[in-house]
Amino acid sequence: RRRGFSESVFCEGKTEAQLLAIAAQLDSKSPVLFTRLEESLAQQISLAYADQPFSYDAVSKTALWGERPAPDPERVVAVVTAGSADIPVAREAERALEAEGVTVLARYDVGVAGLHRLLAVWPDLEAADVIIVVAGMDGALPSVVGGMARQPVIAVPTSIGYGAHFQGLAPLLTMLTSCAEGVGVVNIDNGFGAARLATQIVRLKKPHARAGGA
Amino acid sequence: RRRGFSESVFCEGKTEAQLLAIAAQLDSKSPVLFTRLEESLAQQISLAYADQPFSYDAVSKTALWGERPAPDPERVVAVVTAGSADIPVAREAERALEAEGVTVLARYDVGVAGLHRLLAVWPDLEAADVIIVVAGMDGALPSVVGGMARQPVIAVPTSIGYGAHFQGLAPLLTMLTSCAEGVGVVNIDNGFGAARLATQIVRLKKPHARAGGA
Amino acid sequence: RRRGFSESVFCEGKTEAQLLAIAAQLDSKSPVLFTRLEESLAQQISLAYADQPFSYDAVSKTALWGERPAPDPERVVAVVTAGSADIPVAREAERALEAEGVTVLARYDVGVAGLHRLLAVWPDLEAADVIIVVAGMDGALPSVVGGMARQPVIAVPTSIGYGAHFQGLAPLLTMLTSCAEGVGVVNIDNGFGAARLATQIVRLKKPHARAGGA
């Protein structure tokens, strides 16, 4: 498998027929992650491949098909969100991490307009190897987290907002120009991509395992 | 005088001759603020109007001509900056506040990438009636200040930054989409405008004085 | 309560289940403002919490739950609009002001293309402590109001317009570059934010009351 990841299928804009055709070609021995999958389509696919566990998550619109690996306690990625409206993107990241056997630590709605919320969860976050920060609106949270954390920080802007937010442009620019050092940014709403980068990072901790896992 | 303010002259793009002509028409009895004034031009103007005190501030490129009113201890505006490169814009705001007899409380370089810096100055800021927050780069500071403050917060994006900063667009959008409630935004690098708005706000505390001061 | 305001819930993009859950956690003793709430959802929420007064305003898509404080005659905010299509945004501001006990003075459809309309209502506006100006299209009204007013002016661009209006970008830029001194700008269609800033400003008039009201 390419780059040591399990398969993923980006479902947006694909018809049921196309998705069934893709699924038919997939290797049922390893987990497959479907992203941006509408619930009605998920049901069709699950019917067709009833021999394998198939779990659909309506919040993130993702489906995981096949056996999910056990979470590795030595590979921990925290996922935090600024608001509750950012949770679907965060959940997409979490599902992609879980598909790779990464342990997830999620904390939601800790945006900077109420700093006490972030400070309250901070001790938990310290245990993580990598922190993924998901934020819409002004996208200010990664700057604060990035200023506090010793771990690599991955920032995900979301399309949550209106007006001068321009569908996520505002938090995207905020994150790219962050005054915190060394924040890596992915595309707007791309929880999946953040999870992939985080997975590659935590694999560095036990490279032998990485080789074995691929 | 229009809206109860002392006169101000925006000098960018004006020749020495134009500025001297404008100055000749001004009322020497009340203070005049020159903004965006190059030092060499300031010297020419100060020579021509030697009868009045003339103070030039090279950091903010402002000159104050005439007697400055005593700062009113009941009208206090705090001016904070995220970085030290934002100081020229902050100083422009301070000079415009001073010209109106407003007491200024300045704290620089307290950006969110090092949160302890903001927390350290916070007790001082609580004494202010209004807080002006000046920030370039990601422009995240007003969101944090706005989440903590009970006072009105005025945000000034600056052109300090590069790349996806787009000459101040990044912090401008950040501030407009701030997740903190009720932050008022002015134009990029517009310390003067922030000061004018703050002055009008603090005048509400003693409206009679406002009438008298106009 | 954070910053001395009553609670608010931004409902856009939230499901009925989510909104009922949020409402269940709210303190019924103080008023709660729901913004961007569709009428059908409002009905569901009002049924569930029938023990408290619940008023829904279809124009602004806001609901106020709980006892509204009496308007304070010493804290007056004027809300003016350029066109009649801007009224929903103005109404959102008014509802947020009313929830905090601020007296509202509303004048609609006084845009600059018919200057006599603004001049006709001007004497009324002079009584206000703060003026909120709501305008779409060219967004020129705050420049004219800002040039006449001694009070703080808060400008709200709206998404009313088409073509080169770019969903509110045109009036947003107009307001940020206003030739009137010291106009504070909030996000496109953000009547709520303008009201929050105005509320903080009028509280400066009687700070003791502010402390008490929080």
Add this chain to the structure above:
Amino acid sequence: RRRGFSESVFCEGKTEAQLLAIAAQLDSKSPVLFTRLEESLAQQISLAYADQPFSYDAVSKTALWGERPAPDPERVVAVVTAGSADIPVAREAERALEAEGVTVLARYDVGVAGLHRLLAVWPDLEAADVIIVVAGMDGALPSVVGGMARQPVIAVPTSIGYGAHFQGLAPLLTMLTSCAEGVGVVNIDNGFGAARLATQIVRLKKPHARAGGA
């Protein structure tokens, strides 16, 4: 001559040699307008063509070579500016009008932030057949003029401003989305183009003269 206008040469980016070559091909019997011409280049050209009157205007960076027609009192175009920094663009328009024998009525610095200034000159403007409005910053003046005038209004945005002004984008969008009916807009800083359009309009008053003048 194309479209009945005298010749014009846009000089920006052309070398002295190129300009001399162009000038050598021009018909010295009718006036020629050079726009965006630096003073040093103007001197070289005037030396080479000393047989004809040559007037250079440093404010608008235009030169008029050859006999200028007498201004026609029945064809009057008003040129107004919002600020004094817009005067160079206004002067370019005036020079192009004068080259075609149009009578110019100029009023500067009547921007909407001080409405009394516009109202003071309004009676003068009523005599004009067309009104050209030149404005930078927020570009709000054409909306007010357009709401008052019965004559055709041509709006010229200028590059005067900073920050969210984006080199003239702000007033350009303002003018295109003007709430006044039927304002025609030309390019940023294009005083020349506004004058050309105005000239074609005033020629409609006496079409026979137009034919003769071509």
Add this chain to the structure above:
Amino acid sequence: RRRGFSESVFCEGKTEAQLLAIAAQLDSKSPVLFTRLEESLAQQISLAYADQPFSYDAVSKTALWGERPAPDPERVVAVVTAGSADIPVAREAERALEAEGVTVLARYDVGVAGLHRLLAVWPDLEAADVIIVVAGMDGALPSVVGGMARQPVIAVPTSIGYGAHFQGLAPLLTMLTSCAEGVGVVNIDNGFGAARLATQIVRLKKPHARAGGA
């Protein structure tokens, strides 16, 4: 009536109730133009005001209520389009011209990709006092017309196009930077505004009539 025009009502975003209320306040003695009016709403309005002629045009989504003035043969405005998809915008302009008694000369689908089409209709256009050019896609037609015409040219960009057209931005910029001298531009899809400007221009031909018509 403001600026000598008959009344107009911009209907986009207004409810049936709002439109009926507006119509009830209108003066039935002079024509009223409704623009951007959906057919179903037009039927409701026509029922309510059956005492006056009411003509709805489904192409331009405009309704004219009241007696239409006879077209004045000495005031002629040509309306040309680049493609057939631009016709709705052209028709809006024509309806607004007809409401003011201006004679309309319409020629469609003469875009520059087939130059013979424009040349074929050119002799007809020469009879017009003003030419309105409506174009989407690349918006190149006004440059060619502007280079040929002695009359004032008004350019209307349309939202017809896709991709790098950006909802009309492409032809808008083309028209603003036109290499033809003196083209006046209005907002994207604003046929109404072009007609208003053209009407003011043709009124200059017989100013006495203008005074009388107001």
Add this chain to the structure above:
Amino acid sequence: RRRGFSESVFCEGKTEAQLLAIAAQLDSKSPVLFTRLEESLAQQISLAYADQPFSYDAVSKTALWGERPAPDPERVVAVVTAGSADIPVAREAERALEAEGVTVLARYDVGVAGLHRLLAVWPDLEAADVIIVVAGMDGALPSVVGGMARQPVIAVPTSIGYGAHFQGLAPLLTMLTSCAEGVGVVNIDNGFGAARLATQIVRLKKPHARAGGA
């Protein structure tokens, strides 16, 4: 050599030392094209490599080092410009064509604002296999040429213009949305790229020769 072209060196932003080092590695047996080369640097390079012919063209800022192949009369590319200010970009294209042995047919200043100019040169252009159209300002020329030509048309937007031209964005969008079928567009000011594409196209006429020439 890659793709059968002679070597080229893009000199912008390279120091004299870097350019000399690059030149030292080049194969003196085949021609080398230097683009965006300042005259002073060209002189240094020509001194160092005096054994080979070295021709510098100040208009296009290109240098050709080594023997230039004879122009092939069966491979003809026309290069036309809208204005004279576009000539430097056109010349860059011509130089790159000449370096590959392509015959060039150049016609300048035939923009659409004076259509007779294009029609006058049209018979000449018919002889070309490919037409490169270089245009700044509104970028309308490729639409007209593309509507008339049977040959492939390559459009090059230039940075010539101001205001809403946005450094070439206006003609770039015009060309991408051209109503003429099948115009290929290259980057702003990229005469070199247009020439490369044209060269590949004309090589299709005699593929055997192409193989030989590589």
Add this chain to the structure above:
Amino acid sequence: RRRGFSESVFCEGKTEAQLLAIAAQLDSKSPVLFTRLEESLAQQISLAYADQPFSYDAVSKTALWGERPAPDPERVVAVVTAGSADIPVAREAERALEAEGVTVLARYDVGVAGLHRLLAVWPDLEAADVIIVVAGMDGALPSVVGGMARQPVIAVPTSIGYGAHFQGLAPLLTMLTSCAEGVGVVNIDNGFGAARLATQIVRLKKPHARAGGA
């Protein structure tokens, strides 16, 4: 026929009545291509013109009416896509090529994130005269193909993507700034335009045939 192509009809935004009217005027002796045609409308048109073969392709939303010419084996255009979501745009190009008797060689889903896929199909592509590369997301494929190919390369950005993709802006800019020499770019999703340019290019191989085919 203009430029030697068979007729084409761009159907987006046209009603059934308009399309039937257009079809009624078309010459049934040569093929007609309908693009952006919804399936339901296609059925209506096919019923009305049952005398001629009519093939509808639901993937590209194109219909071909009339006899399709036999593919010419000496005129071969390859069409490659980066992803499977780009296939509709690729198919539009293929249909337009087929209508002109060009042989099509299609290879899908060979994007650069899995380079082996491109290398696997490369030998096939070498047989083509022209390569059309269709890519959404990052639009990187034409740079790689352009660096390998001796043939002319035409790049088509697609609107497939999200977030910072901005409806195709991202791949459009990528292709315009491609580091490969001489890639011609067409509008976002404009498979048709790419085919037209490719057809003109391959006709250069046998110009006599081109004359005959027109």
Add this chain to the structure above:
Amino acid sequence: RRRGFSESVFCEGKTEAQLLAIAAQLDSKSPVLFTRLEESLAQQISLAYADQPFSYDAVSKTALWGERPAPDPERVVAVVTAGSADIPVAREAERALEAEGVTVLARYDVGVAGLHRLLAVWPDLEAADVIIVVAGMDGALPSVVGGMARQPVIAVPTSIGYGAHFQGLAPLLTMLTSCAEGVGVVNIDNGFGAARLATQIVRLKKPHARAGGA
């Protein structure tokens, strides 16, 4: 030290006096990195602090003051560039890595327009723990590297390019929308930020060392 990094000073826009003052406050016991430092200023600073080693690199405009730690052979970061013009940004990253004791593996000018160049260096890159990819122009290189690499990939867009490149916007968007999974992006020209992120990542390999190194 914050986040376990040595000190760094961003020098752009700071005067000599400011830099000397900052330097005077720094701890001479650990290395300090100055970025965006002009050579003349570097000399002044080196004179003032002659007691410590001071190395200036003119390519990246960085200075390293104090003892540099020995490179750790178990922490290896590769830095690759698409073109030679991207080297200054790459060198900035390298210097920041070296200051933290990370081993650097640099390979330049391996852009995708000549794929053999990347394939030639690929075996070397496999040894790295993280790959930083620096690219201007189209920014396509990270997509290809990201598709091949098992390691985390960090992409740095550069401002190298012109026209539709828009000072780095083109490669920035390319990288954000990369079809390769999990590429982290930093700001345009931000080699420093990429190095910081890479350093945090490689520290995960030996967390104990991380603690010790801080």
